[in-house]
Amino acid sequence: MINLRTYILQASSVIGLMFLLSGCASYNDRILPYYKNVSAGNYKAAETELDKNSLIQKPRNKLLYLMEKGRIAHLNGDYQNSNKYFNDADQMLDQGLTSATDEAVGVLVNPMEQRYKGEDFEKFMIHYYKALNYQYLHNTEDAIVEARRITLQAQEQGDKFNNKEKRYSNDAFSLMLQGMLYESNNDVNNAFISYRNAAEIYLAAPDKTYYGTTMPLGLQEDVIRTALLNGFTTEADQFEKTFGISYEPQKPAEGGELIFFWENGRAPVKTQVDLFFSLIRNNNGDLFFTDAAGGLVIPFNYGGDRNRVNLKSFESLRVAWPKYIAQTPFYSSAVITSNQDKIPFEKAEDINELAFKTLQQRTLNEMGKVLSRLAVKKIAEYSVRASAKSDGKTNSLLEGLGYGIQLYSLLSEKADTRNWQTLPANISYARIPLQKGENQITLTLKNSRGADETKTITVNGTGRLQFYNYSTLR
Structure with missing residues (x-):
């Protein structure tokens, strides 16, 4: 009769193959x-594929x-339903997605x-698309x-990180967008702020x-321009000196x-990499995880008897860790032509850089959680194995259970x-002056083969500030 240990060892090859075929597949x-x-x-x-994906x-x-x-x-131009989904997502975030049960899943599985x-940057991007949707639906109030x-x-971001330096606790692009939205509603005071x-x-x-984006010249001019519109001449002069520019006010375009x-390229995707750690003990008996190169040293906050932890059990602890892979954009550059004037784009948000940085x-903090989870499983495994061999006898059930924990x-x-x-x-942007009435706006894109592609849109100059976004997700 095959004992439990033998059965588990035989089954592990089959289960391992299943794991390699399906479990390693990334999102x-x-x-x-x-x-x-x-x-x-x-x-x-794409929508059909999304709705049938299990x-x-x-x-x-x-x-x-x-x-x-x-x-x-x-992307389909269905702005009403777009905001329905984004509002539902917003509501989920407002209600909170953390619970004791969910935390336990993270620890045990x-x-x-x-x-x-x-x-964090995805949450800001929800506001970007919602605001554009409201603008396109002519719903200024909700925008x-x-x-x-x-x-x-x-x-919320500032509270989360206690305004620590070198952490993503705000989003400059979102604040620029906020100023544009206020300006479109003729609220130049809040726009300036x-x-x-x-x-x-x-x-x-x-x-x-800031995260791969140099302060746009357009933003510098917007700060000074709205300061002057508010009568804040002292502030305008100070920002000219700070920015190192000389601003000349321009007559507003008749058409607004x-x-x-321009939303270019595709966000990076995540894959899985395997990292290996060992557990060490310092002279005070404190436990630390360290990687093979010794570049990472992460404390292990273990509530049990530290002296009874067998360090040999942790000589090669495998950690599955996410890694971003950047996607090379098909288009390398673009320029706007309007009324015979060429207007360059300025980068406003680098989602690639945000994702990587x-x-x-958060690597050290989250890596500590992952390692602690693995260590707890390893301690449980060896505790069961040790119990299986007490009094010089082997308890096959407990020994098999120990190997089962290892396999799990x-x-x-x-x-x-x-x-x-x-x-x-x-995301890059350009501010384009409009004539009263019909305006032909031409977007010229440079693709990876060095060839130019053009797209022309017609915009009716109304005297107001308008918005338009165009995606090249190749």
Whole structure:
């Protein structure tokens, strides 16, 4: 009769093969048909793929589903339904996605099985698309509400990190957008405050660069321009000196202005990498995890008897960790032509840089949680094995259970490779003066083969500030 230990060892090869074939697939791998259709501009087909995908339909992925549904509806020009999905996503975030049960899932299984809570920059991007949707629906009042919600999101971020330096605790682009929204509602006082707040984020950063984005000249001019419109001449003079520019006020265009957002490329995707750690003990008996190169040293806050922890059991602890992979954009540059004038784009948001840097910022904290989870499983495994061999006898049931815990630990370890993948890699913008009446706006894109592609849109100059966004998600 095969004992439990032998049975588990025999079964492990079969289960391991199943794990390699399905368990190692990343989130991107499992939604690839949807993602490919979005990249190809087949938005209707993409929506069909999204609705039939079993992974994103799971309750733990509801926030991701709502963000993707809102995005694809926006791309389809269905702004009403787009905001329905984004509002539902907003509501989920407001109610909170953390619970004791969900935390236990993260400890006992892996973070991929927890509810997706959204990256911090993804939460700001919800406000960006909601505000544009409201603008396109001519719902200025709700667009302004969304502008105010950007401030609340920024405050929440600041509280989360206690305003620590070198952490993503605000979003300069969102504050720029907030200023534009206020300006579109002729609220130049709040517009100035928003532009100033955005500028101060850049000024506090090295070389006036914030997460891969240098302070746009357009933002500098907006700060000074709105300061002068408010009669804040002293502030305007001070910002001229701070920015090192000489600003000459321009006569407002009769047809108003168009702010053109170019959303280029695809956000990075997450994959899984394996890292290996050992457990060490210092002279005080404290326990620390360290990687092979010794570059990471992470405390292990163990509540049990530290002296009884067998360090040999932790000589090669495998950690499944997420890693971003950047997607090379098909288009390298673009320029706007309007009324014979060429207007360059300025980068306003670098989502690629945000993704890589914010993951790096939280590595030590989250790595500590992962290692502690694995260590607890390992301690449980060896405790059961030790109990199986008491009094010189071997308890096959307990020994088999120990190997079962080992196998479960191996197969359940998985990195969280989820993210909002239809976001662009970066967003650039141009402010375009309009003539009264019909305006022909031409966008010229340079593709990876060095050839130019053009798109022309017609904008009716109304004397007001208008918005337009265009996505090239290849």
